[in-house]
Amino acid sequence: MENKITLPIGMSNFTEIRKNHYYYIDKTGLIENLLQNNLSKGTLITRPRRFGKTLAMCMLADFFDIRKDSRALFDGLYIAGNKSLCAEWMNQCPVIFLTLKNIDGLKFESAYDMLTAELADLFKQHSYLLDLDQMDASDRSIYERLKDNRATTAEIKKSLSFLTRIMAQYYHKPVILLLDEYDVPIAKADSKGYYDQMLEIISPLLGTALKDNEFLKFAVITGCLRITKESIFTGTNNFITDTISDNRYNEFFGFTQPEVTKLLTDTHCEACAAVIQKWYDGYHFGNLDIYCPWDVLNYIQKVMATGTQEPENFWEHTSDNSVIRTFLERTDFDVTEKFETLLNGGTISEAIEENLTYNVLTSSEQNLWSLLYLTGYLTKVGSTHNLSETLLKIPNHEVMSIFQKSVTEWFSDSLARSNRSSLFEALWNEDADKLTEILSDLLFNTISYHDYAESFYHAFVAGLFANAGYIVESNYENGLGRSDLVIKDRKLRRAIVIELKIVKNKDCLADECYKALQQIEEKKYATKIEQDGFKKVIRYGIAFYKKECLVM
Numbered sequence: 001m002e003n004k005i006t007l008p009i010g011m012s013n014f015t016e017i018r019k020n021h022y023y024y025i026d027k028t029g030l031i032e033n034l035l036q037n038n039l040s041k042g043t044l045i046t047r048p049r050r051f052g053k054t055l056a057m058c059m060l061a062d063f064f065d066i067r068k069d070s071r072a073l074f075d076g077l078y079i080a081g082n083k084s085l086c087a088e089w090m091n092q093c094p095v096i097f098l099t100l101k102n103i104d105g106l107k108f109e110s111a112y113d114m115l116t117a118e119l120a121d122l123f124k125q126h127s128y129l130l131d132l133d134q135m136d137a138s139d140r141s142i143y144e145r146l147k148d149n150r151a152t153t154a155e156i157k158k159s160l161s162f163l164t165r166i167m168a169q170y171y172h173k174p175v176i177l178l179l180d181e182y183d184v185p186i187a188k189a190d191s192k193g194y195y196d197q198m199l200e201i202i203s204p205l206l207g208t209a210l211k212d213n214e215f216l217k218f219a220v221i222t223g224c225l226r227i228t229k230e231s232i233f234t235g236t237n238n239f240i241t242d243t244i245s246d247n248r249y250n251e252f253f254g255f256t257q258p259e260v261t262k263l264l265t266d267t268h269c270e271a272c273a274a275v276i277q278k279w280y281d282g283y284h285f286g287n288l289d290i291y292c293p294w295d296v297l298n299y300i301q302k303v304m305a306t307g308t309q310e311p312e313n314f315w316e317h318t319s320d321n322s323v324i325r326t327f328l329e330r331t332d333f334d335v336t337e338k339f340e341t342l343l344n345g346g347t348i349s350e351a352i353e354e355n356l357t358y359n360v361l362t363s364s365e366q367n368l369w370s371l372l373y374l375t376g377y378l379t380k381v382g383s384t385h386n387l388s389e390t391l392l393k394i395p396n397h398e399v400m401s402i403f404q405k406s407v408t409e410w411f412s413d414s415l416a417r418s419n420r421s422s423l424f425e426a427l428w429n430e431d432a433d434k435l436t437e438i439l440s441d442l443l444f445n446t447i448s449y450h451d452y453a454e455s456f457y458h459a460f461v462a463g464l465f466a467n468a469g470y471i472v473e474s475n476y477e478n479g480l481g482r483s484d485l486v487i488k489d490r491k492l493r494r495a496i497v498i499e500l501k502i503v504k505n506k507d508c509l510a511d512e513c514y515k516a517l518q519q520i521e522e523k524k525y526a527t528k529i530e531q532d533g534f535k536k537v538i539r540y541g542i543a544f545y546k547k548e549c550l551v552m
Contacts, residue, residue, distance in 0.1 A: 005267055007297050007304075012054035014062050018073045023266070025259050025293075028079035030056055030252040031063055034220065035085065037248060042210050042219045042239040044182075046226050047285070048376030050294035050318055051253045053222040054099060057180045060220060061097040063090055064176050093217060094171045096163055098122055099180035108194035111185060112201065119159050120149035126163065132170050139166060157201060160209035164216050174217035177209060182232075183223035183358070190358040191322075206232050210239075225356050225374055243354055244374065247286030254283060254290035269300050272309055276300075279311040282395030284379050292376075294318070295398060316402045323371055324406040326362055328447075333365045336447055343403055343449035347381055347393045377402070407447050408459060416467045423464065427496065428489075430538055435551040439464075443547045457500055457544050461485055483525040494536040497525045501543040509543045513552035516541025 008022040017024050034043065047053055062070050063079070068091050074080045103118065105111030123146045129135075130143060143166065145151040146159055155162070164175040182202075189198035210219055210233065226241050233239055242248045255263070260281075264270050280295035298314040327335060338348045350369040361371055369392070372378045379395040394400045426434035442464070448456055458474065462485060465472045471488040485498040499520050501512035517539055520526060526537040541552045 005304075007267075007301050009297055009301055012052075012058055014055060014058040015073060017055075023263070024077075025255060025263065026077050027052070027056060027252045028059065028063075028074060028077045030249060031060065031079050031089075032082055032085060033249060033252070034060075035089065037240070041216065042221065042233065044221045044223070044226060044233070044239070044241045045249055045253070046223050046241070046243045046374065047253045048244070048283075048374070049224060050292060050315060051290075051376075052293050053253065054101065054180050056252060057097065057099070057178050057220070057222060061095050061178050064093045065095040065097075066091055066093055066171060066173075067095075092173075094167045094173055094175045095178060096122070096126075096160070096167065096175055097178040097180070098160070101181035101184050103185040104188045106192060108189070108197040111189065111192075111194070111198060115185065115201065116149055116151065116156055119151075119156065120147060123147040123159075123163065126167065129166050129170050132166070134169065135166065153201070157204040158208050160205055161213055161215075164209060164213060168215035174215055176217050177219040179206070179219065179221045181223055182206065182221050183225055186358050187224070190361070195359050203232050225358075225371075226354055244283075244285045244376075245352075245354065245380070247288070250286035250288040250290070254285065255293050255296055256291075257281075257289060260291050260296060263296070263300065267300050267304060269303050272300070272303055275309055275311050279397045282379060283376060284381065284395075292398075311397070313398050313401050315398055316405075321402055321406060323368070323375065323377065324403060325410055327368050327372070328407065328410045330362070330365075330368075333368070335365065336445070339403075339407070339447045340449065342378070342392075342394050343400070343407065343447065345393070345400075347391045349389045349391055351388050352390050404449055407449065408463070411446055411460075412463050412466050415463060420464070420468060424468070427487075428494065428538070432540070432551045435540075436549060439542070439549050439551065440547070443544075443549060448547070452502065452544070452546055454500065454502055457502065458484060461498060461500065461542070483520065483523070486525075486529065488529075488534070493534050494538075495526075495529050495534045496538045496540060497529065498540045498542060499525070501541065503543055503545045506545045506548065509545055509548070509550040510552075512543035513541040513550050516543065517552060 006020075006022050008017045008024070011017055011022065016022075037043070045053070062068060062073055070091055074086075074090070080086060098118070100115075100118070103111055103114045105114060123143065127147065130140065135143075139162075142151070142155055142162065146155060146162075151159065160177070164177065167175045185198050185202055186195065189195045209216065226243055260276065261273070264273055264276070276291070276296060276299060280299065281289065281291045283290040283292065292315060295314045299311065302312065303309055327333070328339075341348055351366055352373055353366055353370045354374065356367060356370060356374070361367055369378070373380070373390070373392055376395070377399055378392040380390050381393050382391040394403060423435070423438050425431075426438060443460070446460065462472055462474055465487055471490065473486040473488070475482045475484065483497050484500045487496040487498070489495065497520055499516035501516045503509055503512050520539045520541070526539060529537050543550050
């Protein structure tokens with residue numbers, strides 16, 4: 001009987017995945033690569049969210065931790081084949097593993113409470129250190145306070161360096177520090193308005209553990225962004241940073257093409273290959289093409305459970321995607337043409353700044369393009385003649401849909417906040433010339449996608465009436481067919497029938513408007529509305545050519 005494959009959806013605990021025989025794509029080569037890469041004091045690996053950072057860190061912790069016997073967990077995996085490396089390193093080092101991904105709060109005080117609670121849990125995990133006979137009485141008191149969540153702010157700031165010292169004394173060995181999602185507290189603090197307060201805690205907490213720490217063997221740190229300008233890592237000797245632009249660890253975060261091909265074969269989902277590539281592939285880490293593992297696993301799980309191959313946007317639910325809205329709402333940045341190029345599948349050329357500081361992320365257009373790139377919303381597709389610039393595009397259909405949704409919501413929200421009285425006045429007064437002028441101005445300032453397809457104009461016109469107290473019906477079945485849009489004002493028993501046309505030549509705008517009005521009459525689109533008791537039904541034909549229109 002064939003073994004049933006169980007996918008580790010949303011799981012980042014390496015021990016749990018291996019012990020319970022979940023499907024695991026072997027990333028243990030990271031251990032070998034890490035140890036062969038100079039063993040610098042600190043290695044910072046930055047990747048977008050949902051690319052397996054936490055699982056990789058759990059795997060490293062299980063491999064190195066001196067308190068464990070991990071041979072069974074790694075049996076049959078790549079690293080187990082390197083006998084000499086395993087003999088030297090497996091379960092031979094004291095390890096501190098701390099994740100900061102849950103440090104959040106509407107105010108600094110609540111986020112600080114989360115941080116101190118996380119540190120208290122860490123100290124409880126290592127309570128055995130209190131058995132150290134040689135521990136100084138004052139150190140013992142500090143340890144007890146940190147464990148019981150009664151420590152002073154100064155003790156919190158030095159807690160990691162303190163723990164490495166006590167642990168090194170206990171084991172007579174230097175300590176490996178594994179710090180997951182180090183930048184989450186700073187990112188959350190910046191978005192909630194207490195950036196300086198949080199930085200004042202995080203900077204010494206990490207800085208004292210990493211800089212000139214004789215009790216530290218090495219540290220591996222993960223996050224979304226490299227924020228060296230924060231002075232967190234300043235002065236740390238031999239500090240290596242690996243971003244999505246680098247090749248050092250590119251295959252260990254996300255799924256490669258051979259890994260996805262094998263996964264599809266193992267789950268008998270080979271028929272889904274094209275959909276998965278179209279929707280969840282397209283990221284480039286260094287010179288390697290990478291799939292988003294979160295999406296691939298969720299999609300295959302859905303196919304296995306339901307049999308449907310309809311793709312779904314899994315990535316957008318893991319964040320608020322506010323960075324795109326931030327960009328759109330910056331009226332001092334003229335990014336309309338660049339967004340339209342991206343939304344229509346094209347590329348733009350931008351200078352990327354990989355050293356970003358959270359409190360100035362939105363201070364320049366360059367920073368925002370860099371942020372979109374580093375967080376996975378855009379991907380690198382090549383270099384330009386200008387060596388300081390990078391060719392960028394939207395990586396796949398999933399991220400494209402996030403962009404389109406963000407643009408649509410931004411446009412609708414902008415309209416809802418604007419004064420549309422002149423638009424509605426012209427509309428109900430049958431002032432076609434004024435409507436032509438207003439719609440053309442709005443078109444010029446909006447962002448088009450689908451390369452000016454009918455669906456774009458349909459959504460554009462429908463959006464004008466959203467949240468305005470009118471009933472808006474798209475493709476409304478009446479008469480002898482379906483009209484594009486019907487706008488109803490039930491209170492005053494009046495309505496509007498709109499038929500849209502798209503032309504390939506600007507000179508054809510008037511002809512298509514006539515055809516639209518003729519279609520309304522021939523198909524009797526207004527008849528059913530009049531029969532429903534509306535006293536006045538206005539007919540409009542609107543023809544579009546790119547960002548120009550004509551209303552009749």
